[in-house]
Amino acid sequence: AAKSAGRRTYRFFQPDMDAQVTARRLLELDLRQAIIDGALEVYYQPCLGLQDNKITGCEALLRWRHPERGMVSPAEFIPIAEETGLINQIGEWVLMTACAEATTWPDDINLAVNVSPVQFKSGTLALKIVSALAESGLAANRLELEITEAVLIRDDEAALAILHQLRDIGVRIALDDFGTGYSSLSYLQRFPFDKIKIDRCFINDIEEPEGSSCIVQAVVNIAAARDMTTTAEGVETKQQQQLLRALGCSEMQGYLFSPAKPAAEIRQLFFSHAKKSPVIA
Ligand code: C2E
Ligand code: MG
Ligand code: MG
Ligand code: MG
Numbered sequence: 001a002a003k004s005a006g007r008r009t010y011r012f013f014q015p016d017m018d019a020q021v022t023a024r025r026l027l028e029l030d031l032r033q034a035i036i037d038g039a040l041e042v043y044y045q046p047c048l049g050l051q052d053n054k055i056t057g058c059e060a061l062l063r064w065r066h067p068e069r070g071m072v073s074p075a076e077f078i079p080i081a082e083e084t085g086l087i088n089q090i091g092e093w094v095l096m097t098a099c100a101e102a103t104t105w106p107d108d109i110n111l112a113v114n115v116s117p118v119q120f121k122s123g124t125l126a127l128k129i130v131s132a133l134a135e136s137g138l139a140a141n142r143l144e145l146e147i148t149e150a151v152l153i154r155d156d157e158a159a160l161a162i163l164h165q166l167r168d169i170g171v172r173i174a175l176d177d178f179g180t181g182y183s184s185l186s187y188l189q190r191f192p193f194d195k196i197k198i199d200r201c202f203i204n205d206i207e208e209p210e211g212s213s214c215i216v217q218a219v220v221n222i223a224a225a226r227d228m229t230t231t232a233e234g235v236e237t238k239q240q241q242q243l244l245r246a247l248g249c250s251e252m253q254g255y256l257f258s259p260a261k262p263a264a265e266i267r268q269l270f271f272s273h274a275k276k277s278p279v280i281a
Contacts, residue, residue, distance in 0.1 A: 043260035057110030099136035140170030200234025
């Protein structure tokens with residue numbers, strides 16, 4: 001009975017699954033074309049110190065201007081790029097492009113680049129980082145790599161070895177989207193990250209009575225004890241900003257100050273922000 005029920009279920013979902021596979025396959029072909037056409041672009045989102053409202057750095061965020069579909073979200077195409085291995089090529093291009101761009105910024109503004117677990121495990125990440133730094137002339141200490149907990153699951157020893165290798169190059173390492181995956185506080189013990197980025201889901205409800213402010217407080221405390229800084233992701237309101245400042249969080253990123261913008265607009269922003277700081281208090 002279980003078998004026939006299983007088979008019925010299978011038949012029931014078959015057309016849908018086919019449609020999904022076809023859609024993904026089409027997106028993959030489009031993505032390959034996008035790489036050839038140069039339809040991918042790197043945007044940059046500023047990150048601000050919560051105490052002084054100064055821009056401390058920018059995160060490189062990939063954008064895809066699709067000829068028919070408009071802007072396709074990285075949340076949609078990064079998984080496809082990962083499944084197909086295209087992420088290695090795309091990620092290397094982001095790294096090169098963003099490092100070159102960051103050399104045009106003021107010296108005290110850092111660059112953060114997201115690294116996919118696929119790139120992380122490729123065996124050539126350290127080499128690619130060294131060459132992006134050499135080619136662009138960007139100082140290693142101005143580059144921060146954002147990795148997610150996914151890289152730490154399972155192959156712990158290998159992951160730790162890579163993290164130490166990256167640290168030896170002189171780049172900084174941030175743990176992205178903290179709290180969303182199979183978060184384990186032991187990760188924070190086993191590897192000294194430079195920064196913890198607290199996921200947007202904990203910032204969303206931070207003001208609510210039963211909300212996440214105590215979780216944020218706990219993460220801030222752990223980070224401080226281990227000499228790590230904290231960045232709140234997805235800060236959209238002044239109230240959230242004020243609360244985060246009171247909780248001792250170091251930095252914030254979010255639509256309150258700015259979404260990710262094209263490189264030229266970001267350069268403009270550095271100029272105007274420096275002149276009339278602080279923009280938001
Ligand atoms: P992420 O690294 O956690 O990046 C933060 C995401 O939150 C970005 O979405 C950003 O636009 C969005 N965001 C920032 N502030 C706010 C806010 O105040 N409210 C809301 N609702 N959202 C905000 P985006 O650009 O769509 O990127 C999504 C994810 O795609 C990124 O999450 C990252 O995991 C991945 N991604 C983007 N670019 C790259 C890349 O070059 N390489 C890799 N491997 N992954 C990337
Ligand atoms: Mg990130
Ligand atoms: Mg993030
Ligand atoms: Mg996030």
